[in-house]
Structure formats: C-alpha cells, structure tokens
Amino acid sequence: MNSNEPAAYDAVVLAGxxxxxxxxxxxxxxxxxxxxxxxxxxxxxxxxxATVVVAAPRPTPRPVLWTREEPPGAGPVAALDAGLRRVTQDDVLVLSADLPFLAPDTVRRLLTALRSGGAEGALLTDADGRDQPLVAAYRTTALRRELAVLTTSHGNLTGLPLRRLTAGLDLARVPDPVGSFDCDTWDDIATARARIREHDHVLDEWISAVKDELGVDLDVDTGVLLDLARDAAHGVARPAAPLTTFLVGYAAAQAGGGPEAVAEGARKAAALAVRWAQEAEKEAGQEAGRDKAAETGGPGPDAG
Structure with missing residues (x-):
C-alpha cells in the first residue's frame, strides 16, 4: 500500500x-x-x-455483502456479530442505516481518532453529548473479544443493548451533532429533508443524488462547470448553458472519462465562450460605428 493512502477498513451497516x-x-x-x-x-x-449490510438484500448503488442475524430481529448486538463474521480488516466502521448527513469526512475523522491513540473504538457524540455507538470505528479484535464475553455470560446475544458491548471498550469520542443525526421518527425525516434544501447544502445534495441515480462515480470540480455554464449563458444564450455542460460531459466520456477529461473539456468550451462573446462585442461596436457614420456622412469603422 502506498504510504500516502489511508489504512484499509471494512464497514458494517445495520439496516434491519x-x-x-x-x-x-x-x-x-x-x-x-x-x-x-x-x-x-x-x-x-x-x-x-468491504461493506457488509446486515439486512435482507435490496438494490444498492454499489456492491455490498449481505448477511442476517440469527434469528432475524434479534437486535443490534446480534446483527453486529453477524456482520463481523464477514469482516477481514483490522479496523471496522460500524454504522446504522439512518444517518442522512454522514459524510466521507466524518468517516475519516473517526478512523483518524481510532488510529491516533490507543483507543479500541472512536464514536461520535450527538448535540447532547450522548454516545452514538452506531456511528463509530472500532478495532475488530476488540469487538470480537467483547462479543465472546457477552455470549459466554448470556448464552446468546438476542435482545442485548449495545451499551453492554461498548461498556468493556476503551473509547475515544468525536463530537459531531450533524453527522450523528439519525432518523427515528417522521419528524426527524422532515427535519432532514428540510435541511438538505437549504441554500448551503442543496447543490451538493442534488449532485450526489444525480450521480447515484445515474450510477456515476466521478468527483469533479463543480465550480469549473458552474463557471462554464455562466460563461455560455452570458456570452452565447441562456439555453447554451445546459447544452454546453452536457457536451463537455459527453466529450469527457469519449476521452476515457475522469476529472481531468472533464476539466480539459470545460477549459476548451469556456475559452470558446469567451471568444464568442468578444466577437459579438466587437461586431456590436462596429455596427454602432457604421450607424453613426451613416448619420454623419463620415467613413465607417471598416473603412480602409
């Protein structure tokens, strides 16, 4: 592994x-x-x-591994035990499936907190300072150790609360009231839906939704594309904005895709839009000169 690459981890998502x-x-x-x-x-x-989802299989935007706790509905500790049986990495991210604002940056912060000290787990805390054990990164061996202890003590894991599992772990805590927000009620769902439509969030949310819908896994500089759309709209005509960005995307796909191909296509199209606007401005100036010359009887701007 390249020394600049983050250490590998697996993820277990409890979706039952x-x-x-x-x-x-x-x-x-x-x-x-x-x-x-x-x-x-x-x-x-x-x-x-690897990402292990503990639930009945369903379509997802990327490949995952599926498993179920035994018996189904036996609770989060039993579900986590089932997920860990498919884990091979030393570190495991454990998540619930109802976190609308979880972001890759939050995941990186959890893994950094886990790996930067001697803790056996790093979990988010919510706005009230409460631990959120289902938004956390753990040492896989530590979780397996505590699951074995609980199994020995109780005979099985059915119905056990997560606090029984995490009580025996040395934990680091990462405050994050946004990333830890989960949706337990319809009011929570309504709050989440309203927040992503706020001005500061709506564009990123929309782009992410479109990429998921189209099966596109590509991170590009949206600022470059927005600038291109603005130049095409102002320098050519408003309908040119969406058509131009579409053509840039199509050209990038033909060139093999990737952020670099998009950036190069956007650069070329933006330069063309500027030249187009400059030509129109020059022509408008010359037309105005010809009109003035016609009024005064003098030579026009094209006179040699």
Whole structure:
C-alpha cells in the first residue's frame, strides 16, 4: 500500500430492525433528498475494502455483502456479530442505516481518532453529548473479544443493548451533532429533508443524488462547470448553458472519462465562450460605428 493512502477498513451497516417509531416503514428505503437513507450511508463509506449490510438484500448503488442475524430481529448486538463474521480488516466502521448527513469526512475523522491513540473504538457524540455507538470505528479484535464475553455470560446475544458491548471498550469520542443525526421518527425525516434544501447544502445534495441515480462515480470540480455554464449563458444564450455542460460531459466520456477529461473539456468550451462573446462585442461596436457614420456622412469603422 502506498504510504500516502489511508489504512484499509471494512464497514458494517445495520439496516434491519422494525422501525416501530416510523410505524413499521422500511426505514433504510425512506428517501431524503431523493436518495434512500441506506444509499446515503453507503456513499459515505464508499472507500471501505468491504461493506457488509446486515439486512435482507435490496438494490444498492454499489456492491455490498449481505448477511442476517440469527434469528432475524434479534437486535443490534446480534446483527453486529453477524456482520463481523464477514469482516477481514483490522479496523471496522460500524454504522446504522439512518444517518442522512454522514459524510466521507466524518468517516475519516473517526478512523483518524481510532488510529491516533490507543483507543479500541472512536464514536461520535450527538448535540447532547450522548454516545452514538452506531456511528463509530472500532478495532475488530476488540469487538470480537467483547462479543465472546457477552455470549459466554448470556448464552446468546438476542435482545442485548449495545451499551453492554461498548461498556468493556476503551473509547475515544468525536463530537459531531450533524453527522450523528439519525432518523427515528417522521419528524426527524422532515427535519432532514428540510435541511438538505437549504441554500448551503442543496447543490451538493442534488449532485450526489444525480450521480447515484445515474450510477456515476466521478468527483469533479463543480465550480469549473458552474463557471462554464455562466460563461455560455452570458456570452452565447441562456439555453447554451445546459447544452454546453452536457457536451463537455459527453466529450469527457469519449476521452476515457475522469476529472481531468472533464476539466480539459470545460477549459476548451469556456475559452470558446469567451471568444464568442468578444466577437459579438466587437461586431456590436462596429455596427454602432457604421450607424453613426451613416448619420454623419463620415467613413465607417471598416473603412480602409
């Protein structure tokens, strides 16, 4: 592994449960900003070596491993135990499937907090300072050790609360009231849906939703594309903005795709838009000169 690359990790996403406070709705499939809650969580941990989802299989925007706790509905500790059986990395990210604002940066912060000291786990705390053990990174061996202790003590893991598992771990804590926000009720869902439509969030949320819908995994400089759209709209005509950005994307795909191809296509199209606008301005100036010459009887601007 390159020394500049982050250490590998696996992810376990708990996506079962009865969602009683949502009236039994399929909570992982509830859409916020046009994307299922589960899909949003999977997007935040897209660089995991393997992602294990503990739930009945369903379509997802990227490949994952599926497993179930035994018996189904046995609770979060049993679900985590089932997920860990598919984990091979030393560090594991453990997440619930109802985190609308979880972001890759939050995942990196958790892994950094875990690896920068001697802790066995690093978890987020919410706005009230409460631990959130399902938004956390753990040492895989430490979780397996505590699961073995609980199994010996109780005979099985059915119905056990997560605090029984985390009580035996040395934990670091990372305050994050946004990343730890989860959706337990319809009011929570409404809050999440309203927040992503705020001015500071809506564009990023929309782009992420479109990429998920189209199956596109490409990070590009959206500022470059927005500047291009502005130049095309102002320098050519308003409808030129979406058509030009579409053509840049198409050209980038033909060139093999990638952020560099998009940036190069945007650079060329932006330069063309500037030349187009300058030519129009020059022509407008010459037309004005010819009109003035006609009024005064003098030579026009094109007179040699």
């Amino acid at each position: 449960g009865g969602a009683r406070r949502l009236g039994g709705a399929d909570k992982p499939g509830v859409r916020v900003g046009g994307r299922a809650l589960l899909d949003r969580v999977l997007g935040a941990c897209a660089d995991a070596r």
